[in-house]
Amino acid sequence: MFFKQKNPYRLMTPGPVPLHPDIEKILGEPMIHHRTPEFEQCLRRVTEKLKETFATEQSVFMHSSTGTGAMESALVNTLSPQDEVICIVSGKFGQRWVEISNAFNLKVHTLSVPWGEAVTPQEVEKKLNDHPKTKAILIQACETSTATVHPIREIASVIKAHDETIFIVDAITAVGAMMLEMDDWGLDVVIGGSQKAFMLPAGLSFIALSQKAWGFYEKSKLPKYYWDLKPEEKSLLKGETHFSAIVPLVRALDVSLKFLSGKNKMETLSRIQSLAQATRSAAVHLHLQVFSKAPSPSVTALTVPDGVDSQKLRDHIEKEYNLTLIGGQDQLKGKILRIGHLGYITDDDMFALFDIIYHALKDFSHASPQLTNMNRENLDAANEELKKYL
Amino acid sequence: MFFKQKNPYRLMTPGPVPLHPDIEKILGEPMIHHRTPEFEQCLRRVTEKLKETFATEQSVFMHSSTGTGAMESALVNTLSPQDEVICIVSGKFGQRWVEISNAFNLKVHTLSVPWGEAVTPQEVEKKLNDHPKTKAILIQACETSTATVHPIREIASVIKAHDETIFIVDAITAVGAMMLEMDDWGLDVVIGGSQKAFMLPAGLSFIALSQKAWGFYEKSKLPKYYWDLKPEEKSLLKGETHFSAIVPLVRALDVSLKFLSGKNKMETLSRIQSLAQATRSAAVHLHLQVFSKAPSPSVTALTVPDGVDSQKLRDHIEKEYNLTLIGGQDQLKGKILRIGHLGYITDDDMFALFDIIYHALKDFSHASPQLTNMNRENLDAANEELKKYL
Incomplete structure (x- = not known):
């Protein structure tokens, strides 16, 4: 007792x-408006630091949503109905890729891996050769349900040669927690979530697109509004979020990103x-x-x-x-x-x-x-x- | 100076x-997990009180999103591509109904009202008679951009007679701020947002469906995953949110709803x-x-x-x-x-x-x-x- x-x-x-005590403190601070010079400066700092965390020159966008929202966003921003996708399924979150893909009328090829094991680049390559029209390969960098990491870098180098295929990486439990070099490794879509390495409550999700993925955006026909990244890009240039911002979370992110950027x-x-x-x-x-x-x-x-x-x-x-x-x-x-x-x-x-x-x-x-x-x-x-x- | x-x-x-000081305090409290007995009890209290705020017997669901997310949710949960909708446009947020409807391939009939004026039930009735196949009428209870309220109750009584038409009310700046009786008035979909009368930061949106709207859900073909209310309903019965919860906001909501329920x-x-x-x-x-x-x-x-x-x-x-x-x-x-x-x-x-x-x-x-x-x-x-x- x-x-x-x-x-x-x-x-x-x-x-x-x-949460870090500094983050708890900032979460409890009085509200400010999201269209103020103070918030704009905060957002600009966050935007720059997020690039370092994702190791990319591309813009990293924030959605007000949990990580699953960013998974949906990744698909609707790059694909069209009946597009073929390969889902690597080695646990509950791989399964979720299948579910979202089905919900959006994509044609799913499942590459099943025993739970607790990592997929090999060779298996991915074979599956891709079996389905050469595949538009996107969907994976988790870390499959949280089995605490397993997939060899993202090696798989990326297999996919890179395929101009008509992008590599979409759910890095929700990975980005900021392990080496993950979006640009260097050639990852096309990378997703994060605030309640993981970002050390915040849930509520913000992150998404970045490579130039190749932006090319897919232009041709993508899946319906989108809340997740549409083009207006977000326009707003970000003005130092704004396109919709209302979860002010306390973004301000807290400004603090937590200090641990995830620079030295x-x-x-x-x-x-x-x-x-x-x-x-x-x-x-x-x-x-x-x-x-x-x-x-x-x-x-x-x-x-x-x-x-x-x-x-x-x-x-x-x-x-x-x-x-x-x-x-x-x-x-x-x-x-x-x-x-x-x-x-x-x-x-x-x-x-x-x-x-x-x-x-x-x-x-x-x-x-x-x-x-x-x-x-x-x-x-x-x-x-x-x-x-x-x- | x-x-x-x-x-x-x-x-x-x-x-x-x-924010109320009590709410600031709770936002800064140490994190708890969203799958704990403590959070489950909090969620059950919130769920009950939300019904009082919305004046409905139906379940009120929470999305982790801003209000626009709930607007999108309202459409994808009830409609199918090419469905006809009437959008009442008397300001920026009416415009947003048009934009979302277009993004989801709905056929939009716009009922334009000068900014600063309310639409009349007669105008809505006429528009509905002009387009008798209309599946949904989309409106703001309060058009925030002009600070104007529409006569929701009177419009609802016009629509009620039409079995094949539902009334979708963006009440983001209205629910909890003015009389709005979902069940009594016969509103089919009602939407709210946490950063308004709920006195919280942005990040949670709310949505409730009438029985009539649930009937529309069954026939709805718009693709949905993150916004899909059926799995949310299943989870809510178990005292859970379907996806991760923004724990501090839900706990703070438990406090703020005391002001918006009961006496x-x-x-x-x-x-x-x-x-x-x-x-x-x-x-x-x-x-x-x-x-x-x-x-x-x-x-x-x-x-x-x-x-x-x-x-x-x-x-x-x-x-x-x-x-x-x-x-x-x-x-x-x-x-x-x-x-x-x-x-x-x-x-x-x-x-x-x-x-x-x-x-x-x-x-x-x-x-x-x-x-x-x-x-x-x-x-x-x-x-x-x-x-x-x-």
Whole structure:
């Protein structure tokens, strides 16, 4: 009971993420209008810094929406009804590409990959050769549901040779969290979301188009208004958003982008990488195995010991230890525990995380023979691993 | 200079609006996850209270978007390509209905009304008789660009008899700000936005469908995914949003809806009405005429004296007096000054408003013969009017 009382609330999911105190402060500031010199300056700073985060010379646009809105935007801004697309499906968000594509009357070729595995550039190339009329290849840079990264750079170099095909990358749990060089790698559409590496609440999504993708825009016939990027481009030149802006989020973005641009960017990526490596190395000492064969820096999926239901475990952790983690979705429900590495996570949070997981697993030790002999030494070993990386 | 220094920043536009201190506080609170019991309870409370604000038994859904997103949602959830619609155009937002309808390949019949005037139910009836195949009539309850209200209840009773026609009401600057009884009046789709009477930043939009409109949903063929209300309905029953939620805005909505539901609702509407009446009555003493022939309680448009450019006036007021008002758009640019009556506006703010306008007009007295003789007595008379209503 004493232990529980001293636990402050902690959030370690792959979005939403814990907020930096400076960001909380700015979110609570009095409202200003979005058509003021002050906001215009803020927007211009944000626009410049977003380019650094996306590693592009192109404009990065903001939609007032969650990440799914930007996925829809990517399709309606570049494609026409009956266009063929290849969807890489290795989890729930790949599935979402299929659903959106179907909703917009695109002709979908699915490239299915076992959950937890990355697609190979060769598989993509073969699929593209099988369907040479493909207009777009849709992928996640990080498939959040399995905590797996796909080899985006290598796939891009396969697609680059195809003038009539663009590469659309849902980088919602990737941009700002790992190396992702839009221009250098030749990515055509890149999407982000505010509640991930941008360390904000949900509500803003980001999208940038390559010159090749802008060429597709001109020919695209899917209906669009709210997502239409052409008027957004015109407004951005004037230092405005086309529609109303979510003022507190944009102002907070101005703060959080300081961590994701200039010389701070590499430091932030490296910190996230360290949190992921620390988590993977420590977890095995508590009988938690890394689920993904190509684990992401932004989120780690851990297979729980046989006999333990990961959904019940996460509920227990939330209720008893005041820490929100997330379980598995769809076919992984009950099987994995997912831990986010984005946002304002301190070293203390990391030690608390493993302390809590240790105690929670002890609470479940009746459920799994693996856990019956787990003791303080396991936690010590986990902590030793954490210290190596933090 | 002394006067200017003591001016705190004030925002009196028809959205965004000044925030209540309790709302600022909750916006700055640490993040929680949107799939937690705490958020679920919050969402269930919000869902119930929204019904009271909209005066409906139907579910009121939230999109993470600005109001324009909900306008698009209204169309894609109820209509099919080539459907005929009548757009009532009496300002910039009526125009937006035309633009969205065109973008989605609807067949638009425009019913144009001079800016600043309300459409009559007879005009709508005639237009509907001219185009009996019309599937939907699109209107603003309050046309924000001219600060004018349309007779929604009377128009609804004209449309009600037409089984094959629904009435879609953009009530973004109306719901929560004036009487608008969705069920009683027979409105089929009603839309709201968080940065208006809901006293929040932009970022959430609201939409409710009548049973008749749900019938249209079943037959609707416009492509939809992000705006699709059917999955939202399923999620809402489980106490969830279908996509990620903008957690701070939804939690803040839980607070602001207290002012817009239960016994507080009428009090809030009456306060807004008082602010509008006070503004209209006081303004004439400073040579500002009410522009609209059917003025709205949520926003007042004032015609500035001949020779004064209202855009320059508002810029001057913002720069020198730290108060953001808004000018006219499109054909009204330079001609009107618009003052919002929504959000956390105190009596002090109202007196400061007129004090500032008085001084700012004095600064412009060289521009207009009407203003040369304006003196302290004019301000006193304006203040007397304010006192009658506040």
